[in-house]
Amino acid sequence: MKAYGVARLRNVHLGPAIVEYLEKIDATLAPFGGTFIIHGDRPTKVEGDWAGDLIVIEFPNRQAAVDWYESPAYQAILKLRTENSDSDVIIVDGVDETHKATDVLQG
Template structure:
């Protein structure tokens, strides 16, 4: 099942550390078949407030997602982001193509 690393960042202090993080992250994703699906960008807020930016990185499965996040390569650059960005990051499984909204009622 496809899985995702999702980050919601309310504050990011641009500068050399964030630039170094962005320059290095793609190489950490490649061994785990990770790729950016959403990386900030223009948004159209329809309900509520959304003061931050969203980042979604897709992986083939949760094992790959967790292996990337816990990898030595990502660990070497993680502090660059943690020191300059405030937000939350989660790892979450996706749903299959046959998923229906009511499927969550069966849990």
């Protein structure tokens, strides 16, 4: 089942460190099958309070996502982002096309 790395970035200092991070992240994703689904588009607020940019990266499965995050290549650039932005990051499994909203009641 596909999995997703989801991040919300706020207070991004768009300087040389973030530019370097952006220049290097694609190469860290490739060995793990990671591809950007959403990258930095500011959402249209329809409910609640939202601040920041949304990033969603799709992976073949949760283990690939975890392996990417923990990889030496990604860890080598991680501080470029964390020292220049505030962020919340999660890894979550997707659902298949047969999923219905009530399926969560069974778990």
